[in-house]
Amino acid sequence: MNIGVGLPTTVPGATGELLLDWARRADAGLFSSVAVLDRVVYDSYEPFAVLAGAAAATSRVRLATMIAIGPLRSTALLAKQAASVHGLSGGRLTLGLAVGARTEDFEAAGVEHKGRGKRLGEQLAYIRGDVDGDRVGPSRDGIEILVGGLSGPAYARMARYADGYAHNGGPPRAFANAAGRALAAWNDLGRPGKPKLWGQGYFAFGDADQGDAYLRDYYAFTGPFAEKIAAGNLTSARAVKDYVRGYEEAGCDELVLFPTVADAEELERLQEALA
Amino acid sequence: MNVAIVGAGPAGLYLAILLRKLDRGVDVRVLERNAPDATFGFGVVFSEETLGALRDADPETHLEITDTFARWDRIDIHYQGRELSSRGHSFSAIARKRLLEILQQRCRELSVALEFGVEVADLPGADLVVGADGANSLVRRFCDFGTKVQAEGSKYVWFGTDHVFDAFTFAFRETEHGLFNAHAYPYDERMSTFIVECPETVCRAAGLDEMEEQESLAFCEQLFANELRGRELFSNRSLWLDFPKITNQTWHDGNVVLLGDAVHTAHFSIGSGTKLAMEDSIALAAALARRRWDLNAAFVDYELERAPYVERTQQAASESAAYFGRIASYSHLEPIQFAFNLLTRSGRITHATLGVRDPQFTRALDSWLGGRPVSPPPAFSPFELRGVRFENRFELVESSVAVTPDGRTSAEEISRPEGKLLLRLMHAGRRGATQPRRLGVDLPLPDGWPVVAPTKRPYGPFGAIPGKPDEAAVLDAFVAAASEARAEVLEIDMAHGYLLGSYLSRLTNDEDDRLRFPLRVLEAVRAAWAGPLAVRLSVTDWHPRGNSVEDGIAIARAMREAGADLIHVEAGQTVHDDRPEYRRGFLTALSDRVRNEASVPTIVGGYLTTLDEANTIVGAGRADLVLLDLPETQVERPLKASAQLLGELRA
DSSP: EEEEEEEETTTTOOOHHHHHHHHHHHHHOOSSSEEOOOSSSSOOOOHHHHHHHHHHHHHSSSSEEEEEGGGGHHHHHHHHHHHHHHHTTTTTTTEEEEOOOOOHHHHHHHHHTTTTTHHHHHHHHHHHHHTTTTOOOOOOOTTTEEEESSSSSHHHHHHHHHHHEOOOOOHHHHHHHHHHHHHHHHHHHTSSSEEEEEEEEESSSSSHHHHHHHHHTGGGGGGHHHHHHHHBBSSSSSHHHHHHHHHTTTOOOOOEEEEEOHHHHHHHHHHHHHO | OEEEOOOHHHHHHHHHHHHHHOTTEEEEEEEESSTTTTTSSEEEEEEHHHHHHHHHHHHHHHHHHTTOOOOOEEEEEEEEEEEEEEEOOOOOOOOHHHHHHHHHHHHHHOOOEEEOOOSSSSSOOOOOOEEEOOOSSSHHHHHHHOOEEEEEEEEEEEEEESSSOOEEEEEEEETEEEEEEEEEEOOSSSOOOEEEEEEEHHHHHGGGGOOOOHHHHHHHHHTTTTTTTTEEEEEESOOOOEEEEESOSSSSEEEEOOGGGGGGOOGGGGGHHHHHHHHHHHHHHHHHHHHTHHHHHHHHHHHHHHHHHHHHHHHHHHHHHHHHHHHHGGGSOOOHHHHHHHHTTTSSSSSSHHHOOOOHHHHHHHHHHHHHOOOOOGGSSOOETTTTSSSSSOOEEEEEESSSSOOOSSSSSSOOESEEEEEEEEGGGGGOBOOOOTTOSOOTTEEEEEBBBBBSSOTTOOOOOOOOOOOHHHHHHHHHHHHOOSSEEEEEETTTHHHHHHHTTTTTOOOSSSHHHHHHHHHHHHHOOOOOOEEEEEEEOSSTOOOOHHHHHHHHHHHTTOOOSEEEOOOOOOTTTOOOOTTTTTHHHHHHHHHTTTTTOOOEEESSHHHHHHHHHHHHHSSSSOOOOHHHHHOOOOOOOOOOHHHHHHH
């Protein structure tokens, strides 16, 4: 199992300088990818802009959206942004897409929330397919595509168009359950081989309370679930190791750990915990 | 800290005990609207695992509970005049009334304030409020838990009897109104629980919905006189009810938390309600201890710990409830297979786990299926169809071949794998002219060939608008392919929205007689092919306006009558935007229904990865042949040269 690390693009206090420094350190360290989240109505950075910056600051790691909300963007522009990051990075983009969970993001972006699943399907067919006669470049060849979501249609979109599945985090048994569904969908759609399975988790080593508070705030839109997500924050080396082992046993191919405190020291502590 | 617990059932009382043990400084009140000795229902069941948890949580009550237990390890099945037994199941049960007495007594010892005859009109004032007030919880109404209540399973009525059963007994009785079944188990040395169940239609046909309590009791007594050995049934507000399946989006709101039936129910046919409730109490008390009475943190821990387990139990309970709702369709099964199907109904017991508990039973099943005194497990039993003998149930290897070049999904080569070959004749219809599957599915080729379908609607995004199929040519092509095919089983693909499948659904065909053309193809192929013939069918469209499972079963029946020997059960993909329900073995329950309700042998896949799944499915009569995705078969098999037919068809 590979281990990636999130960039703190949604964590309070993260400066542009910190984000690029973080990406540089991750590239020099043991991580196989750096990943970003996507949200409009929040003090957070735009995922493709950050990955473009990270492309310049790194040479080795994969650059992943975990996930980007596809339907917030028009299809051709999404394809162009993704292809541009892919091109800038020498083919290192992993494009995770899902429908998103917050209506306010859709309102702010001026996009209808209804029909987002259908639009994501069209976007995937467009990005993966060959329907525009190469008029919208650069080339999208080789972009690794993941799809996230826990609904039946989400698994079907994943199996129909993507290379793998992006899980939304939680205890290893929740991941294992979702992975089983992803494999069943892959099998049902007659895809050869197996989908790549990506998982994620949150961590905080220094000021765990600050990390928990950020998660409660970030996930306030989920109501009572915010507490459960905060309770899952990995706040010790032991917790990180157990989580990693659990995900490995559940068949995860790439586990991305996202910071909840914007401090470069957190990245060093994570490397120590994983060593 | 003061705690108000609403409801003096097992969950509420047990939590009160544990909280007082945890911290004597905490005031605990239990508010109950009934009198201390009023109790509804008769006995409750526990498993060994639960008993272990009760012993660790409070040895005093554990000792008293286990003292008065009825214990047994057998399940008896009375079916069509036969009695079958399975051993090794270790159950225990106790009178609900006795259980409550023990818990009340222990509460008093620990100075819990028990207040009976108290109706809560509003949330009681306390630092911590616990809703342990059952399926019809009042506490739930004062907060926002996102409660969902849904009836599941059949009609049922709960009695007691003074006949002491010596095993958990399932009895089935055919009547002029339909099939009734009973669940009975002893709970002390004098009494047993006796639950009678039947589908709603049967309940109404027998007039039970309009009978007085005594009249319906007499009816049941007479119906199961044989099982009751002339003993009586006793009622205790014994009315015919629907079982409410209860789920809550969140188990806590502010300082209020739910326990037991108030937060989740599990159908009585798996006997887990009280067990789940008392395990909730243990988990909540442990979380409060660990979090030092930080309510919010403890509630989160409690729910995170319990929810996955409860969800699995509810899933198993729903499977069991649905099984008892359709038992009439299993009347044709041999008693041993009927019994195995019953034992494995909820998915919690498999051929392998039953083999550990009761090897004699699985040996009897294996030898019945294998036709010899000592036989290998069900997946290795032989199967014969139209002169083709299968040495086992999973040796079938599928291969698709398009009957015409324009009926291919992609232009990639198809090769013939080794094994007993199921050759599938297909025409992709509007799902044709796409990229190879390794890149994705339903991705149109930039310069694809024209596609055909009964309507002009494309399959998915950027899909081509289909033209009208030349039915005569398609029919001829299927017949030509069938007459040249070399395979053990020939299959016509009518699933997944391919050409023939798109005729079958109102989502994709506007004509009234949607079976017209698929049946013509089937009849013509049947005339051209003497061997086993299968039809691959999406038995539900997984779409609110498409074919339901009932529609799919009716179609399967029509296919059988038109000459299909086997139905290969699939689901969905009729349209691009369906709502599939994926999980391991997601087609098994559908195959069970098709096989037993349309009376036709079935083939099933659906991401089955172990031989144990195959043994359980075949043993229980849920399918006849199984397509496995064994890890070793996921490794590329050596491929033989393509069938000659394919060479001729290649454009």
